[in-house]
Amino acid sequence: xxxxLQALLAGLPDGPVVPAEAVARLAATRDRILVVLDxxxxxxxxxxxxxxxxxxxxxxxxWALRQGRPAVYVLTNSRSLGPEEAAERNxxxxxxxxxxxxxxxxxxxxxxxxDSTLRGHFPLETDVLGEEIRTGxxxxxxxxVLVPAFGDAGRITVGSIxxxxxxxxxxxxxxxxxxxxxxxxxxxxxxxxxxxEKTAGRIRATDVARIDLRALRTDPEGTVALLRSLSDxxxxxxxIVEENDLRLLAVALHxxxxxxxxxxxxxxxxxxxxxxxxEAHPPLxxxxxxxxxxxxxxxxxxxxxxxxxxxxxxxTTQLRHLVERTSPVELEIDVAVLLxxxxxxxxxxxxxxxxxxxxxxxLASGNVVVRTSRVLVSxxxxxxxxxxxxxxxxxxxxxxxxxxxxxAPRFVVAKGGITSSDVAARGLGIERAMxxxxxxxxxxxxxxxxxGPARGIPYVVFAGNVGGPTALADVVEKLSSG
Numbered sequence: 001x002x003x004x005l006q007a008l009l010a011g012l013p014d015g016p017v018v019p020a021e022a023v024a025r026l027a028a029t030r031d032r033i034l035v036v037l038d039x040x041x042x043x044x045x046x047x048x049x050x051x052x053x054x055x056x057x058x059x060x061x062x063w064a065l066r067q068g069r070p071a072v073y074v075l076t077n078s079r080s081l082g083p084e085e086a087a088e089r090n091x092x093x094x095x096x097x098x099x100x101x102x103x104x105x106x107x108x109x110x111x112x113x114x115d116s117t118l119r120g121h122f123p124l125e126t127d128v129l130g131e132e133i134r135t136g137x138x139x140x141x142x143x144x145v146l147v148p149a150f151g152d153a154g155r156i157t158v159g160s161i162x163x164x165x166x167x168x169x170x171x172x173x174x175x176x177x178x179x180x181x182x183x184x185x186x187x188x189x190x191x192x193x194x195x196x197e198k199t200a201g202r203i204r205a206t207d208v209a210r211i212d213l214r215a216l217r218t219d220p221e222g223t224v225a226l227l228r229s230l231s232d233x234x235x236x237x238x239x240i241v242e243e244n245d246l247r248l249l250a251v252a253l254h255x256x257x258x259x260x261x262x263x264x265x266x267x268x269x270x271x272x273x274x275x276x277x278x279e280a281h282p283p284l285x286x287x288x289x290x291x292x293x294x295x296x297x298x299x300x301x302x303x304x305x306x307x308x309x310x311x312x313x314x315x316t317t318q319l320r321h322l323v324e325r326t327s328p329v330e331l332e333i334d335v336a337v338l339l340x341x342x343x344x345x346x347x348x349x350x351x352x353x354x355x356x357x358x359x360x361x362x363l364a365s366g367n368v369v370v371r372t373s374r375v376l377v378s379x380x381x382x383x384x385x386x387x388x389x390x391x392x393x394x395x396x397x398x399x400x401x402x403x404x405x406x407x408a409p410r411f412v413v414a415k416g417g418i419t420s421s422d423v424a425a426r427g428l429g430i431e432r433a434m435x436x437x438x439x440x441x442x443x444x445x446x447x448x449x450x451x452g453p454a455r456g457i458p459y460v461v462f463a464g465n466v467g468g469p470t471a472l473a474d475v476v477e478k479l480s481s482g
Contacts, residue, residue, distance in 0.1 A: 002169025008158045009241065015217030018247035024277025026254040027070055032107040034071040035061075035097045036272055037090060037129070039079040039120050040417030041424060042463035043113040045445035046152065046269040047071070048281035048437035052447060054424055055431035056093050061100035063432060065108075070276040073113075073435070077421040079120050079184075080389060086121045087128045094132035115417075116150035116268035117164060117178035117465060118186060123199050126266050130233050133264065141264045143209075143230030146191060147249070149240035150268040152442030153466040156241045160210050161189050177313065178465065191237035209236035216240075216248050223249075227256035227263070246274030270442070281437040284446055288436065289411075289458055289482030292448050296456015297408035303363040304479055305409040306472075307423055308371035309396055310416030310464025318415075318472035319371065325473045326480075329362035330369045331355050333395050339388065348395055356402035363407055367480060370399055393422045400427030404453055411479040413460040415472065420461040428454035439475045443467060458482075 036043065044052055051064040052073040064072040074093050078086035094110065101108045110129050114120035123144075130141040149157045154165025155173075163170035164178065172189030173179060179186050188194040192205040209230065211223055216239060230236060240246055253275060257263060265271065273280065293299045306328065308319055323330060333355060341347025355370060362368045372392055400423050403409070412428065414420040424430045429452035436446050445461040460475060 002166060002171040003163075004169050008156075008163070008170060012213050013217055015244060015248050018244055018251060020247065020277050020279045022277070023247050023250045023254075023274065026251065027276050030254065030257070032109050033065055033069070033101075034111050034272065034276065035093070035108045036071055036073045036111040036113050037076050037093050037125070038073050038113045039076055039115070039125070041075055041077075041420045041461045042417045042445070042466075043269045043272075044073055044435045044447070044461060045438055045443050045463065045466070046150075046273045046280075047278060047435055050435050052433050052435050053431070054421075054433075056089070056096060058096040058100050060432055061096050062103055065100055065104045065106055071111075071272050075421055075425065077418065077425070078125065079115070080393065080418040080421070083121060083124055087124055090125050090128040091132055094129055094136065098132075098136040111265045111267060111272060113267055113269065113272070114148070116148050116153060116155040117176065118148055118162065118173055118194060119178060119181050119184035122266060123195075123203075126233075126264055129264055133262070139262055141233045142262045143227065143264070144233050144235045145253070145263055145265050145267075146195070146235055146237045147240060147246075147265065147267045147271050148191075149246075150270055151240070151242050152270065153463075155268065157191065157237070157239045158213060158241065160191050160212065160237050160239065162191055162194070163189075195235050195237070203235060207234065209234060211236060211238045211249070213239040213241065213245070216245060216252075220248070220252055223252040224255045227252060228259060228261050230261065230263075233264070243270065243274065243280065246270060250275040250277070280442055283439055283441060284437045286478065286482035289446075289479060292436070292458050293410070293456055298410050298457045301363070301408050301410040303366045303368055303409060304411035304413065304476065305359065305363065305400070305403060306367065306369045306413045306415070306476060307396060307400060307419060308369060308415040309393065309419030311372070312464045314467065315415055315464045317469050318467060319369070321470050322473040322476060323369065325470070326367065326476060328367040328369045328476075329359075330371070331358055333370065333372045333392070333399065335373045335392055338395055339391065344391075348398065351395060352398040352402060356399045356406070359399065359403050360406035363403070363409055367476060370396070372396065389418060393418060397422050397426040404428060408457060411458045411460065412454070413462055413472075413476065413479070415462045416464040420463075424459060424461070428452065428457070428459065430454055430459065433459070439478060440467060440471060444471070444475055
């Protein structure tokens with residue numbers, strides 16, 4: 001059994017209400033654009049009307065920085081990569097961002113956006129960005145601010161302990177299925193211990209600073225002073241329960257940075273929304289979905305394509321509800337068959353050809369679900385598990401690419417972080433897009449591709465581990481009517 005929110009917050013005060021517009025005014029005085037390196041595309045689900053890039057080139061970054069928005073997202077998809085590739089991709093983005101900023105004439109700061117359930121390449125990615133910031137600016141990073149909380153998805157931090165919500169209440173993250181991840185697993189729920197665990201003792205838990213909920217809500221001067229006291233990339237973990245807590249933190253961060261602190265951020269999805277002072281965008285209306293398709297190849301398409309790669313329990317439950325409620329044509333990419341063939345290339349080609357042909361034909365009359373088989377196949381270790389994931393992802397991508405070659409779906413939904421990134425970049429050929437907003441309150445991002453063969457096809461990024469049992473069915477029904 002988990003703990004109730006009431007019990008977790010017993011005796012803690014409320015903080016003063018901070019309107020989003022107040023933070024936006026502060027952000028406007030900073031004369032900088034945040035470059036958000038997103039380790040999978042689900043980080044955009046908390047924001048709206050911002051550029052998102054799958055192409056990491058200097059030219060695309062120049063395009064994004066010229067859009068006049070307070071933040072731009074760059075997809076690294078590093079959660080699907082090994083450590084060396086992840087490090088190199090972060091370096092590439094940072095260097096191209098500095099070069100693009102010099103050309104455009106703007107200043108950039110960096111946000112490392114990762115998973116609200118603590119999976120990803122930490123501390124590798126913040127270490128690499130810290131090195132690039134020192135090289136690009138001549139100044140070191142003073143503090144690394146860790147804010148994984150994502151209240152809309154039930155992930156909060158109280159007393160430095162990170163929790164994930166379920167029907168039974170809030171459970172410390174180290175006791176959830178996410179902590180058993182084959183590649184990025186962990187034991188610790190206290191974020192200070194988690195930092196020590198992930199840095200293999202290089203940073204001791206006792207050396208990690210903290211901002212607890214009471215201080216955040218009642219002592220703004222003390223919070224700013226703590227942030228200004230950081231040096232040598234010292235980590236600081238922050239308690240966050242709700243949006244207003246993030247805005248209180250944003251005010252303190254802006255003040256600390258205005259007076260000289262250089263900070264780097266490792267955060268969950270809603271942090272960027274709060275720190276730029278953006279209101280939570282309401283779920284998109286049907287008319288907005290129709291406008292995206294107008295005049296494009298998907299305008300009169302009968303059926304949409306739902307691609308499911310995530311294997312977490314939440315996704316499997318949501319998939320069952322979708323099938324029961326809407327009766328789509330359901331097609332499977334059998335992972336055991338894919339991995340077991342004597343000739344990998346021939347096995348892949350045969351499987352892709354069969355599934356794609358069936359999907360393209362079925363889209364003429366309604367929605368189609370293409371899913372990987374529901375039994376998770378892991379490798380012998382973390383690296384082997386990533387290799388298996390990449391082979392499966394290649395099959396998914398090739399199916400989507402072939403379907404798009406044959407017909408334009410009414411929409412495309414990709415379920416799962418790595419799945420979403422690979423489908424967007426490799427399956428649909430998206431290089432640049434605009435995040436238009438969420439399809440459910442605070443979660444599930446819709447992109448409008450601005451280039452490539454998917455232009456005019458609404459693309460939905462749906463994290464594997466968010467939403468209630470009917471969330472996927474709700475999203476597909478809205479897309480089908482729009």
